[in-house]
Amino acid sequence: MGHDEEHERFDRDIEAMGIRVKDANLMKVRADVFDEVTLIALYKLVHKKLISVIGGPISTGKEANVFYGEHDGRGIAIKIYRIQTANFKAMTEYLAGDRRFASVRGSRKGIIFAWTKKEYSNLARAHDVGIPVPEPLAFDRNILLMEFLGEGETPYPQLRNAEIEDYGAVYRQILDYVERLYREARLVHADLSEYNILYHEKPYLIDMGQAVTPDHPRAPVFLIRDIKNLNRYFSRYCDVPDEEEVLRAIAGTGHREP
Ligand SMILES: Nc1ncnc2c1ncn2[C@@H]1O[C@H](COP(=O)(O)OP(=O)(O)OP(=O)(O)O)[C@@H](O)[C@H]1O
Ligand SMILES: [Mg+2]
Structure with a gap:
């Protein structure tokens, strides 16, 4: 697919899902981050009314992109692990030695979904004992939603x-x-x-x-x-x-x- 076609497809998909996009900058990262799997996960979260608005990108890291979002008028951080991350080999090692995730093996996608779930559980464990971390809110596939730590849209x-x-x-x-x-x-x-x-x-x-x-x-x-x-x-x-x-x-x- 050509670049323009790709962008048109993205715009159509996002619109068809009824997702409200608040930030024009979002469009710059669309093709890299929002592959088909990610769009489905996003759609699920929107459909469950866990995301009402997607705002601008906050960070592009080694493995994940973080976006600002909103839910019930509250700021949320939307962390999306890229399926095509360079680091999924390293992820496997961290998962294998951890009893909670030792049985996870197989495809790149499977590893990244397990990783997302692992971050959710880790935040929940820390949050449950009162350590200041973003409260985890939900996850689906490679997307983690958590409390936004910041003022306005600035972390x-x-x-x-x-x-x-x-x-x-x-x-x-x-x-x-x-x-x-x-x-x-x-x-x-x-x-x-x-x-x-x-x-x-x-x-x-x-x-x-x-x-x-x-x-x-x-x-x-x-x-x-x-x-x-x-x-x-x-x-x-x-x-x-x-x-x-x-x-x-x-x-x-x-x-x-x-
Ligand atoms: N809950 C949050 N609230 C506000 N800002 C956040 C939140 N989570 C992440 N951020 C912003 O995004 C940046 C990157 O987040 P994080 O460190 O979780 O991902 P990362 O370093 O890209 O992850 P990785 O290295 O695994 O790819 C943070 O430094 C912070 O600026
Ligand atoms: Mg980091």
Whole structure:
């Protein structure tokens, strides 16, 4: 199909679904993100009245695109995992070691659907124990809907761009989240950094597709990596304890034993 034809098809499909598109920029990313599978998922969510408006793109990441949306007048984040993501091999490894998803194998699509469900469950586990994360609202195939963390249509800044008064206090707050995530939600984030924390009055953890349960064979490695990332970032701004000490405080033991 030619470029123009492709765009016309997209416009027709979206219109036929009765989806309200609020932002002209949406059209720029349409062909890359909105393949047939994604349109069906989108349609399902709209049909269930879980999305009333699709707004502009917020972010284009390695594996997913995030759009602003609305539901019942409330802002939502619409995270769409691209079926043609380059990273689906890596996803397989995170899934295989996690008892909840160990039986998932097979097609690219199957892996990505499982990944989407995994991010939903991870956010739900964290949210259930009161850790500040976007509340997960629904998922279908490769689309995850969650609470929008931002003002108007602008997301809260990532930690790396936020104005922080007391770095020591924010560092301790994040360590407290990591500890509760580990002890109460039974999860290791596994991609924690100044990119995957939003900040507005307090830190919020986001991007939890790769988070795994502590029985994942690589959970100890992921946990120490998360701590190293935090220490690397915060050591520029405040004193941080030694990573081994932090690990002991969070996991209760010394080395690799969670
Ligand atoms: N719930 C949300 N509310 C507001 N903004 C969000 C929300 N979720 C994501 N964003 C915005 O989109 C950006 C990317 O989100 P996220 O980190 O989840 O995806 P990603 O890094 O693209 O994922 P991946 O690396 O798995 O492809 C965030 O930095 C943030 O600006
Ligand atoms: Mg991210």
